[in-house]
Amino acid sequence: MNHTIKALEWRYAVKAFDPNHKLTDHQVEGIKKVLNLTASSYGLQPFKFVFVDNVEKREQLLAYSFKQRQVIDASHLLIMAIETNVDDNFVESYLDNISETRKVEKDNLTQFGAMMKGSIGNLDQDGKESWAKNQAYIALGNILTYCAVEGIDTCPMEGFVADAYDEILGFHEMGLKSVLVVPLGIRSSEDQYQNLPKVRRQTDDIIKHI
C-alpha cells in the first residue's frame, strides 16, 4: 500500500483536537500553497480561503457550529468561502493574470474570455453560487488529502449556520459567502473516534465498469 493510501486510511473526521498543539508556520504555508494550487472551473478560482486567527471570533462562531468544539480547539480554523460577484470584471482580472503570467497578448484571450463570460453569465445568482461552491469542494478534497499525507488532522464541516458565520466574519462586505469549515490541527489522543474502523461501501458496490 502506498503512502497516500495509508494516509487516507489514517485520516478521519476529528472530533477532538489537542488544543495545545499548534501547526508550524511551515505547515500552514504548505496548506496555503496547496489551496491556491487547487484546480477550478476554467482556472477561475471563484473562492477565498480565510483563516480565523482571532480567538474572540472563534468563540462567537462556536455558537453557530452545533457545539462542534473543533472550531475552538483546533490549531487553525479555515473557512472556505465563495466569491459572490463572479462577473465580467472578475473574468477580466483573470485574463490579465493569464496575459501577465504567460506573456501572451490579451487580445489573444478574447475568445476564451467571451466563452467564460457567456457560460457564467448564463447562470442566475443561485446557479453561479452552486458552481462556485462545487469548486470549493474540489479544494476541500485536495486539502484533506494533502493534510493526511503531511500528518495534519482535519475535520470537514458542512454543519454550521452560514449566515451567522458571514455576519461575524464580515463576509458580506468582502463579497464572500462561507460554504465549508475546516478545523486543522492535531487529534487529541483521547478522541475515541480515531480507533473506530473506517466504514466504506464495498469496492464492487461503489465502482462499476461499463
Next chain:
Amino acid sequence: MNHTIKALEWRYAVKAFDPNHKLTDHQVEGIKKVLNLTASSYGLQPFKFVFVDNVEKREQLLAYSFKQRQVIDASHLLIMAIETNVDDNFVESYLDNISETRKVEKDNLTQFGAMMKGSIGNLDQDGKESWAKNQAYIALGNILTYCAVEGIDTCPMEGFVADAYDEILGFHEMGLKSVLVVPLGIRSSEDQYQNLPKVRRQTDDIIKHI
C-alpha cells in the same frame, strides 16, 4: 518544496493524452481504493464511480463532450455519478454497514440514523442532488491530488452533455446521474499546454486572515 506540492505544480488539465499509454492494473486499483476512501457528508457516499471500458461507448460519448478527445485518447475514462435515490433505505444500508464494520448494535445507531434521515429528508430532489454533487467534487479534489502524486495525468471535465451521457451509459436504470468526467492516463509529449506557466491568484489575494 515537498513532494505533494511539486506534484500539484506538475499537474495540469491535460488536453492531449498519449493514446498508446495504458495505466497498469496496479495503478487503477490504487485509484479505486482512493475514490472509495473519499470523505463525504456523514460518510454516506452518495456517489458511484464508473469506468467506461467499452470503446464504442466512449466513441458515442465524444459526440457529447464538446470535441474533447481526452474522452477517447486517455487510458481510462472515469465518470463520477451521484445516486439519485438517497432515501431512508439508503441510510439504512449505511447503518447496517456501520453496525457490521464496527461491531455495534444497530439499536445504538438509531439517533444517528434519524438525524441523517431528517437532514436529507428535508431537502427536495434538487437539494439532494446538489448535496450529492458537492460530495462528488470532494472525490474529484481527492483523486486529482492522488493521481498527481502518482504521476498519473488527469483532465477534470464539467463540459459535457450530462443527459446524453446518462442515456448512453444506462444511468437512469442504475439510479445515477453523471456529474463529472475524468479522463485518466499519461500526457502526450506533444501537448503544448504542459509547458505553460500555471496561472494562479496571488496568495495574498486568495488567502485572508481575520
